[in-house]
Amino acid sequence: MSIPLLDLQRIATNFAPHSILLVTPPDHPLAASLADRPEILRVDATNLLEGKTDMPPRRRLALVADTLEHLSASRGETLIALLRDRLAETLYCLADPEQWPAPRMLALGLQPFDVYPRDGGAALYHFDLYDYKRTPDWLNPCNWANPEQWNKHRW
Structure with a gap:
């Protein structure tokens, strides 16, 4: 098994099996390596996009390879977008960086996690609902009411 798939498998071991959504072809090595965990929900991307399967509930982790x-x-x-917005709190996506370059994935909210140039040119991207956007400095309660002007002007 290649290093990116080992990384995905390692990530999957950190989550409870019933909280994982796996989006891979049925004969994929990652699906085979996680076959001993039958609680993991496996879905086919085409069936999911075409509405041929029921929409699964939100999971803690989605792995796409x-x-x-x-x-x-x-x-x-x-x-x-479907996985990020409705089906998973955390998303790891293994993709070809030539077809899915980092700027394109950044536009979808995914951050580069790792690049594997030796393993056929794969890149691993990550999205986490709880830390995908950093809080800007201006969004701070001490700046909301212009405190440096208090007791100087009446308006």
């Missing part, structure tokens, strides 16, 4: 390369750009973006 060897899927985006087989979808058109718009369907791949739709899949990422």
Whole structure:
């Protein structure tokens, strides 16, 4: 098994099996390595996008591997948005960096996690609902009411 798939498998071991959503082809090595955990929900991307399967409940983790390369750009973006917005709190997506470069994934809210140049040119991207956006400095309660002007002017 290649290093990116080992990383995904390692990530999966940190989560409870019933909280994982796996989006890979059925014969994918990652699906085979996680076969001993039957509580993991496995879905086919095409069936999910076409509404052929019921929408699963939100999971704590979604893993996507060897899927985006087989979808058109718009369907791949739709899949990422669906997983990010409705189906998972944390998303790890393994993709070809030539088809899915970092700026494109950043536009979808995913951060580069790791790059694997030796393993066929794969890149691992990450999204976490709870830390995807850093709080800007201006969004701080001490700056809301212009405190340096207190007791100086009446308005």
